Amino acid sequence: MRFSPSSSGRCLLGKEIREKMLDEFYTLFHEIENSLSLINFFLPYIPIPANRRRDAARIKLKEILSETVRSRKRYNQVEEDALQNLIDSKYKDGRSISEDEVTGLMIGLIFAGEHTNSLSSAWTGSYLLNDAKCLMTAIEEQKKIIKKFGRRIDYHVLLEMYTLDRCIKEALRLHPTAPMLLRKVHKHFTVWTKEGHEYEIPAGHTIVSPTVLNHYIPYIYKDPEVYDPERFGPGREEDKVGGKFSYTSFSGGRHACPGEAYGYMQMKVIWSYLLRNYELKLLSPFPKEEWRKFALKPQGKVMVSYKIRQLA
Numbered sequence: 001m002r003f004s005p006s007s008s009g010r011c012l013l014g015k016e017i018r019e020k021m022l023d024e025f026y027t028l029f030h031e032i033e034n035s036l037s038l039i040n041f042f043l044p045y046i047p048i049p050a051n052r053r054r055d056a057a058r059i060k061l062k063e064i065l066s067e068t069v070r071s072r073k074r075y076n077q078v079e080e081d082a083l084q085n086l087i088d089s090k091y092k093d094g095r096s097i098s099e100d101e102v103t104g105l106m107i108g109l110i111f112a113g114e115h116t117n118s119l120s121s122a123w124t125g126s127y128l129l130n131d132a133k134c135l136m137t138a139i140e141e142q143k144k145i146i147k148k149f150g151r152r153i154d155y156h157v158l159l160e161m162y163t164l165d166r167c168i169k170e171a172l173r174l175h176p177t178a179p180m181l182l183r184k185v186h187k188h189f190t191v192w193t194k195e196g197h198e199y200e201i202p203a204g205h206t207i208v209s210p211t212v213l214n215h216y217i218p219y220i221y222k223d224p225e226v227y228d229p230e231r232f233g234p235g236r237e238e239d240k241v242g243g244k245f246s247y248t249s250f251s252g253g254r255h256a257c258p259g260e261a262y263g264y265m266q267m268k269v270i271w272s273y274l275l276r277n278y279e280l281k282l283l284s285p286f287p288k289e290e291w292r293k294f295a296l297k298p299q300g301k302v303m304v305s306y307k308i309r310q311l312a
C-alpha cells in the first residue's frame with residue numbers, strides 16, 4: 001500500500017511543481033525521509049551514505065523551490081497555495097523569510113502532513129483488512145451513509161463517519177507515527193506518580209514521553225494489545241481515563257499537532273473511497289513495525305489484492 005499526494009501537491013507546492021516535477025520532487029523528498037532513523041535522530045550529522053544522499057537531496061530541493069519562488073517574483077505571479085503563503089510571510093521586524101527557510105519549512109510541512117498521513121493510512125488499512133469484524137462494521141457504516149447522503153463525500157458527510165474515525169484512532173494508538181515526544185524543561189518541576197513516587201525534573205533537561213509505551217498502559221486501555229476501535233466509543237471512551245494526555249498520537253500541549261482534524265479528514269477520504277469502490281484483501285502477513293526508523297512505519301511492503309465494486 002502506498003499513498004502518494006496529487007491534488008494536495010498543488011495546494012502545498014504550487015502548480016509549477018505539481019505539473020512539471022512532482023515525481024522528481026517526491027523522489028528527493030523520499031531520500032530525506034529514508035535517512036530518518038533513530039541513530040540520526042540523536043546524531044544527525046554522522047557521515048554515513050544515507051546522510052550524504054539526504055544532504056544532496058536537500059540542496060536539489062532548495063534549487064527547485066528557489067527557482068519557483070524567483071520565477072513568481074520575476075513575473076509578479078501570485079498563486080493560492082502554501083508556498084505563496086510562505087513567500088509572503090514576514091518576521092515581526094518586517095524581514096522576509098529566506099529561500100533556505102522556505103525550503104526547510106516546506107520539507108517540514110510535507111513531513112508533518114503527508115508522511116504521517118500515509119503511514120497512518122497504511123496502518124489503518126492493515127488493521128481493517130486483518131480484522132473481518134471491524135472491516136464489516138466500517139463497510140456497514142459506509143452503506144448507511146450512502147443511503148443517507150448519496151455517493152457524495154464532503155466535510156459534513158466525513159463528520160458522520162464515526163466508526164471509520166475510531167478505526168483510524170485505534171490504529172494510531174497502536175502505531176503512533178511519533179513514537180516519543182521530546183520537550184526541553186525550562187522551569188524545574190516535580191512529578192508525582194500514581195504509585196506515590198516523587199520525581200524532581202530539573203530545568204535544562206530534555207524529557208521524553210514515550211507515546212509508544214503510554215498507549216499500552218493497562219489501567220487506561222483495556223487489553224491494550226488488542227485492536228478494538230470501540231474502546232473510544234460512547235460509554236467507554238478509554239482515552240479520557242488517564243486525563244488529557246492519555247492519547248498523544250497527535251501530541252499535546254502547546255505543540256500539539258495543528259493538522260489533526262485535517263489529517264482525519266484526509267484519511268477518511270482515502271478509506272471511505274477505498275471501502276466504497278474496492279473489495280480489498282490483505283495478501284502479505286500483518287506488517288511488523290520498522291523500529292530502525294524514527295516514524296513507526298510498516299516493515300516491507302503491505303500487499304493487497306483488489307476487485308472493483310460499488311457499495312449499494
Ligand code: HEM
Pocket residue numbers: 112113114116117120172177178181182248249250251252254255256257258259260262263264
Ligand atoms: C495522521 C496524521 C498526523 C499525525 C499522526 C501527526 C502527528 C503529529 C505529532 C505527534 C506532532 C507533535 C510532535 C511533538 O510534539 O514533538 C505534530 C506536530 C505538527 N503537525 Fe502533525 N500529524 C499529522 C498530520 C498533520 C497535518 C495534516 C499537518 C498539516 C497540514 C500537520 C502539521 C503539524 C505541524 C505544523 C506540527 C508542529 C506543531 C508545533 O510544533 O507547534 N500534521 N504532528
